Amino acid sequence: MKYLMFVAAILGCLRLSAQEEPPEWKNPSKSSLAYAEYRRKLTVPPYGLAKVKALIDKIPYKEDDSSPMENKDYLPLSLREKFTYHMIHAEISAQNCDVRPPIQDEDKKIFGQMADGMEESVWSDRQSKFLISNRDSVMALIKESVNRSKRMGANYKMAIVEINGREMIPFIIETYNKDQKDRDLLTLLMLLMKNNEYNPFMVSQSYRKLYGDNADYQSYIDYNKGNEDLIIKRATDYYNTIRK
Template identity: 55%
Template sequence: MALFAALLPFLSMSQDNNASAESEAYHETRQKTSVPPYGLDKVKKLLGKTTSDESDNTILAAKDYLSLTLREKFTYHMIHAETYLQNCDIILTEKDEEKKIFGHLPEPFNESVWSARQTDFLEANRDSVMALIKESVNRSGRMGVNYKHALVEIRALEMIPFLVEFYKRDRKDHDVLTVLMLLMKGAKYEPFTSSASYGKLYGKESSYHAAFLVLNTANEDLIMKRAMDLFNAMS
């Protein structure tokens, strides 16, 4: 089952409508996806041929899907989710959103999620997926929310050093820290899962959408240190 399918029911509307212009801008940035260039025109043309089934899933025909190269399939998966999953909640901007490190990522595809065929592709080609994401991020200087979800989906612990290095470039995309925490959570890394931070973000009393840590240097550095400790323990 796709990662997103398990997450969407817990989304809720923000209760704070007094967000600043800075928070609104950061909120918008958090929602943005990355668009890979690999065979993009071909993929977009084929997307015009997708059909909807009785569940409103929009699926590319097997013949057309199999005509795509690995890189083109990566583009297809990063810009299109095949499974429809209705979500009526609107996620509003949080007050001081730019000053928070959230426990979860925004959703990249509105009312759609990756299908089993799509998550199977990501998992089966995880080395290539990580390499393409790294290549794209280094070229564009940004990491879209779809890339972040892909890394969590495939449990990309190998990407921890790159994620840490990328975050340190300007320390502006705090959802990169969220990815690090979700990777530690998925790995059941005890120094993290036994911490107060974990309880605040993922404990029974936490709010799925709104749970956050205050953005400060101490929290940033602790998340990166714990993630690097996990990576080094794997070596």
Template identity: 40%
Template sequence: MKKTILLFCILWAVNFASAQEDINITKYQDSRLKEAVPSYALSKVEKLISKLKQSSESLNQDTKNDISKLSDKDFEKLSVKEKFTYTMLYPESVSKNNLNIPAISDEENKIFGYLPDFKSNKKWSDRQISFLTSNKKEVIALIKESCLKDKFIGLNYKKALVKVKAIEAIPFLIDFYKYKDSKDKDILTALSLIVKDGRYFHYIRANIYKDLYGNDDKPVEESYIDDTASNEEYILKTASNFYIQYPKNKM
């Protein structure tokens, strides 16, 4: 009887520990996928999006992968701030190769080479990407203002900064990571991607770069390094050096 009770206790403890680990993994994954909500013309944009979602839900089964979106005429009528909020909250295209990250043990102690895709399995349309890149200065300014207000950098903001190759935002990202949210390792990922896209010679030849991006056969969700103090410091210092050395007239 005592042996049975002891065995039961051991099994319960093992299952409880396993369940607790799964909860922790899910919690951190959810934090990685959390998106920011811009406040600019939010009420107006939310009403537009609500109508579009209702229209999408009424599509035929054969067109279930289609997404209702504003006409080009209505899209162009929006101000820069309205387009920004609309783009951050409502990606207009479906992602065919969504990066569904599997559960990874000790995920919060890793620095990933890539940002995950949106949880909604969506991606920005060509016109939304064109808006972001052609209004790069304004987009960066709005992201900075919003992040400082909310003390949070959502996945959509990180992806936007990477998409527009926001070298100008490197000092902001470094400061935000150091003094506001050092638990958000995807800020380091965003910095790494901006430096990578800038083809910074000193980074490309580094071992960390090879570990993150040097194996084309490795699935992108498995491209990560351990979050050690030395790895963090290297990414932060490399990004800072890249910003300092990059010609300002090219930004």
């Protein structure tokens, strides 16, 4: 049933799109497409994974585009199992029928917004409240999982923004420096500075370009050594102000 409803929603979007003149789109390069896929990958926590997946498969589709696990199944879950559930299943559908052109040279950019890895779904109020009220445990579980998998997926980065996990700045930098591949970790650092209104960042040229009046979801700065070093330095300076 959930599959049929998903297909119906996709067909509806396609019908809406067909009514408009298609734009002239250029296909991105192979390296750009590969990086786009890399940005959107999730990290799947191991905590009670088989049990949580089985419970997710039982969730009925609702007409209000929500798919919450019933309390009789959700409440008995341990904290770690609930963390797994929230990281792999967002309860609210936020499907967007807007046809967006593909991003060119995605692998050469540092974006102002992170990639959406949740397939156009968002956490419900219940899920957000769990993450925020258990933020210390959430940060500990993210660190534990990332140290095991050597990867901080899109869902983990989204969770850090959700809980304002600014205490994780050194860990984010450490994770990035291991291979310097995931530039959304740099985006995550900037979002933490932006959301906490760190003034040296708020008055910067980077902030104006990424989050100013003319910015959109594709706004970016070039990926180069200078911008990389500047983001890390600013984030480190910001962290040093909050740990005093």
